[in-house]
Amino acid sequence: MSLSAAGAVQRQIDAALHDAASVALALSVPDYIKAGFPFEGGKKLRSGSGRFSSGLNGLRIIAHRDRSILRGRYFTEARARNTVASVRPIILGSIAFLSLSALTLTLSSCYVTTQGVKYLGLIGRSRPAEKARADPSTPPAVKALLERAAEARSFAVDAIGLRDTKNYKGIVILEADRLATVVQACAELSFERHLFSYPVVGKLPYKGFFDPADAEKEAASLRKKGLDVLVRPVDAFSTLGWLADPLWSFMADYSEADLCELIIHEMTHATAFKKGYDSWNEELATFVGREGALAWLKKSAGPDSTALAEAKLARLDAIAFASYVRDTARELEAVYAEKADPSTTRLRKAALIAARAERFEANYEALFATRRYANYPMKRLNNAWLDLYRLYEGESELYSDYFERVSGGDLKAFVADMAILAKKSGDPKAAMRARLD
Numbered sequence: 544m545s546l547s548a549a550g551a552v553q554r555q556i557d558a559a560l561h562d563a564a565s566v567a568l569a570l571s572v573p574d575y576i577k578a579g580f581p582f583e584g585g586k587k588l589r590s591g592s593g594r595f596s597s598g599l600n601g602l603r604i605i606a607h608r609d610r611s612i613l614r615g616r617y618f619t620e621a622r623a624r625n626t627v628a629s630v631r632p633i634i635l636g637s638i639a640f641l642s643l644s645a646l647t648l649t650l651s652s653c654y655v656t657t658q659g660v661k662y663l664g665l666i667g668r669s670r671p672a673e674k675a676r677a678d679p680s681t682p683p684a685v686k687a688l689l690e691r692a693a694e695a696r697s698f699a700v701d702a703i704g705l706r707d708t709k710n711y712k713g714i715v716i717l718e719a720d721r722l723a724t725v726v727q728a729c730a731e732l733s734f735e736r737h738l739f740s741y742p743v744v745g746k747l748p749y750k751g752f753f754d755p756a757d758a759e760k761e762a763a764s765l766r767k768k769g770l771d772v773l774v775r776p777v778d779a780f781s782t783l784g785w786l787a788d789p790l791w792s793f794m795a796d797y798s799e800a801d802l803c804e805l806i807i808h809e810m811t812h813a814t815a816f817k818k819g820y821d822s823w824n825e826e827l828a829t830f831v832g833r834e835g836a837l838a839w840l841k842k843s844a845g846p847d848s849t850a851l852a853e854a855k856l857a858r859l860d861a862i863a864f865a866s867y868v869r870d871t872a873r874e875l876e877a878v879y880a881e882k883a884d885p886s887t888t889r890l891r892k893a894a895l896i897a898a899r900a901e902r903f904e905a906n907y908e909a910l911f912a913t914r915r916y917a918n919y920p921m922k923r924l925n926n927a928w929l930d931l932y933r934l935y936e937g938e939s940e941l942y943s944d945y946f947e948r949v950s951g952g953d954l955k956a957f958v959a960d961m962a963i964l965a966k967k968s969g970d971p972k973a974a975m976r977a978r979l980d
Contacts (some may be wrong), residue, residue, distance in 0.1 A: 814963070
């Protein structure tokens with residue numbers, strides 16, 4: 544094989560691995576959003592002495608720290624088979640081609656290859672649910688997780704109409720404090736998002752890393768450019784059905800609402816995803832995840848259950864919190880729109896955030912039904928963090944209005960409509976508004 548041909552194959556593998564990793568890491572469940580609690584340096588901030596949780600997914604976040612998985616190794620067909628059981632044909636085809644040509648290529652250490660290989664290494668450790676359940680050495684809590692996940696997954700497919708994939712049919716045992724770390728950035732004096740480019744899914748406002756140190760290096764680089772930066776840990780992500788996304792052992796302590804919302808959120812990405820419309824993708828998954836979790840609790844625990852009542856209160860507080868944060872962002876947008884000199888705008892930004900933090904604390908009891916956000920450090924906000932809410936919670940009313948008025952409160956019909964919109968040309972939000980007019 545010529546060097547040029549070998550290079551072409553290498554690029555094909557790199558692109559495939561890149562897409563798998565970038566989609567997975569980019570479409571992470573917004574625990575940061577659901578908990579409403581910011582992070583510094585990718586670390587969780589605590590509320591008092593206990594674990595802080597919003598009730599729907601909370602702050603249960605794990606990441607992988609094994610830096611040795613396939614890094615700097617030769618990637619052959621045999622190693623690929625041992626690493627991952629379900630990969631897109633383009634990857635297996637490329638690897639088989641290399642094997643038949645008696646050629647091995649060393650993967651580069653660039654972002655494209657490193658993140659993809661690390662993820663393949665992670666999911667290569669996944670055990671089928673049935674084998675894990677039958678294994679006497681599997682902890683009872685993990686067995687219970689597998690049972691609960693299977694029920695939630697079946698509900699997502701049968702009752703909500705989400706795409707039936709191989710996701711969440713396996714389990715990976717991890718001993719770490721996070722699964723991955725995502726970096727996001729925004730202009731300091733506007734809400735212009737910093738976008739990262741990916742070959743297939745296009746541009747997305749986040750970049751993920753399996754090694755927190757790599758994320759911190761990326762964040763430092765972005766800060767040097769004068770950007771507001773957010774580093775956040777995540778505990779799950781979707782590969783849009785490209786790979787068999789597993790469960791992770793740390794999910795064993797999730798509540799029914801937490802687990803079901805996470806699964807439904809990620810399965811929504813695999814059902815309705817539109818390239819180039821990141822806000823729509825995330826807002827949709829967030830809405831379906833929350834509605835689906837409440838529907839599951841109503842079915843599994845009962846309409847008068849404590850679990851459902853607590854989840855509804857958490858949902859109301861999450862909506863109220865998101866509204867307060869969006870209002871803060873809108874007030875800042877007005878400041879930025881005046882186009883004053885940078886020093887003046889910077890001072891006004893700081894003053895506005897301080898005033899909003901003071902108002903938040905003074906009016907807390909009137910705003911919220913629970914104490915979940917009582918110790919929230921509002922004074923630490925920056926544009927990257929505010930933009931996260933604009934991304935995941937920007938127009939939540941649009942989805943609830945469509946759900947009630949067009950879909951008649953039928954979540955399965957709503958999901959079916961969204962899957963159709965994802966395949967059509969044009970802005971899906973504009974299409975939703977047109978149906979509402």
